[in-house]
Amino acid sequence: MIKPDELVSLMRLVLSGKDADVRLYLAKLVRKLRKEDADLGAKLEDLLKTQPARSNGVLRRNNKEATDSNLFESSEDSSFPLLKRYGDNSFSEKPLMDESLQQALEQVISERRSSQLLLDLELRPSSSLIFQGPPGVGKTMTARWLASKLDVPFYALDLTAVMSSYLGKTGSNLRSVIEFAKSHPCVLLLDEIDAIAKKRSDEADVGEIKRLVTVMLQELEEWPTGGMLIAATNHPELVDPALWRRFDVEITFSNPSEENVSKAVASFLGKDRKYFTAWEKLISLGVKGTSYSNIKRIVYKLRKLRVINPVEFEENIVNHIVPNIDELARSERIELAARSVAEHGLSQQKASKVFGVSRDTIRKRTKAA
Numbered sequence: 001m002i003k004p005d006e007l008v009s010l011m012r013l014v015l016s017g018k019d020a021d022v023r024l025y026l027a028k029l030v031r032k033l034r035k036e037d038a039d040l041g042a043k044l045e046d047l048l049k050t051q052p053a054r055s056n057g058v059l060r061r062n063n064k065e066a067t068d069s070n071l072f073e074s075s076e077d078s079s080f081p082l083l084k085r086y087g088d089n090s091f092s093e094k095p096l097m098d099e100s101l102q103q104a105l106e107q108v109i110s111e112r113r114s115s116q117l118l119l120d121l122e123l124r125p126s127s128s129l130i131f132q133g134p135p136g137v138g139k140t141m142t143a144r145w146l147a148s149k150l151d152v153p154f155y156a157l158d159l160t161a162v163m164s165s166y167l168g169k170t171g172s173n174l175r176s177v178i179e180f181a182k183s184h185p186c187v188l189l190l191d192e193i194d195a196i197a198k199k200r201s202d203e204a205d206v207g208e209i210k211r212l213v214t215v216m217l218q219e220l221e222e223w224p225t226g227g228m229l230i231a232a233t234n235h236p237e238l239v240d241p242a243l244w245r246r247f248d249v250e251i252t253f254s255n256p257s258e259e260n261v262s263k264a265v266a267s268f269l270g271k272d273r274k275y276f277t278a279w280e281k282l283i284s285l286g287v288k289g290t291s292y293s294n295i296k297r298i299v300y301k302l303r304k305l306r307v308i309n310p311v312e313f314e315e316n317i318v319n320h321i322v323p324n325i326d327e328l329a330r331s332e333r334i335e336l337a338a339r340s341v342a343e344h345g346l347s348q349q350k351a352s353k354v355f356g357v358s359r360d361t362i363r364k365r366t367k368a369a
Helices: 004-016 019-036 038-050 099-113 115-120 139-150 159-165 170-182 194-200 208-221 258-276 280-286 292-308 310-315 317-321 330-344 348-355 359-368
Strands: 128-132 154-158 187-191 228-233 249-252
Touching: 099 115, 099 139, 099 249, 128 139, 139 154, 139 187, 139 228, 154 170, 170 187, 170 208, 194 208, 258 280, 258 292, 280 292, 280 317, 280 330, 292 310, 292 317, 310 317, 317 348, 330 348, 330 359, 348 359
Parallel strands: 128 228, 128 249, 154 187, 187 228
Antiparallel strands: none
16 A cells, blocks of 8 residues: 555645656556555556646647657658657666766666655755767767666657758647656657757747747756656757756766777677787777777778678778878877887888888887887
């Protein structure tokens, strides 16, 4: 049966007027009652199904809103769905991350697992996060992994795509997505959140995007504790400060550290790692300072080239390992050249030609090492 502390928590949510949180809490009680009192559990479940969730005043519109199913289907306005749904919730691959990033995410997970304890003390677990960082550093993968750890569905909405493909309907579509995400526990990723900020600062804007930001400002403060909203941006400087401050947690992503570069290379080499043992350090050095997605692209290219054209691969492996030689600093080119000669048997003449470093410099560096 319902315990006294559960009844107190339910009353607190009812009195707060947060309908979405009340429904989420009742859904939790229904799952419990199914085992302890099947009849009572069934009655409560029927009530939840027959009484639709009330919309926030800002979200109410007289015009016809998209149904839940329409969010996942293409339409006459666009050839792709408004909201992307990721299959089952078995995504368990933990992204590579630095210690500070890992600590921030573990704090979020710990809060969610202790949400009832926090709510009893009138504290709310973090329910809105903003991810910032360059492309390819794992923001989307981390959001998906987080949903898996919380055991809730994961949905993603690309605001840039929506604004360009659903012309004139961005506001109503975003409202539909928000209302859907708030109606049941899930993680919703709003990718490219800066798309709103860019348009909002446009003097030619007629006001729709400004109203859209107002909606976001209000919804962030009332996001249900059973779900989570994650916004992601590659351009934090473009996000409106008022919107930025509404997020509970700010998490910064960056290109991988030298240690994580080595781990990423080893991970992406997979079953073929044994064929690249002699070149693994050089690969890591060559991709240092780039994103995880770039590391994956280069490593996969090497793996495929070794299988398809092994002769050409052996003869020109350095060029494939370091395709951006001209962009490297002179000190990095010298280090790569010296390592190629000392560790991989490349001739000084070829190393000089490949890396654009004189043979005398390579000889001195190799001798010093």
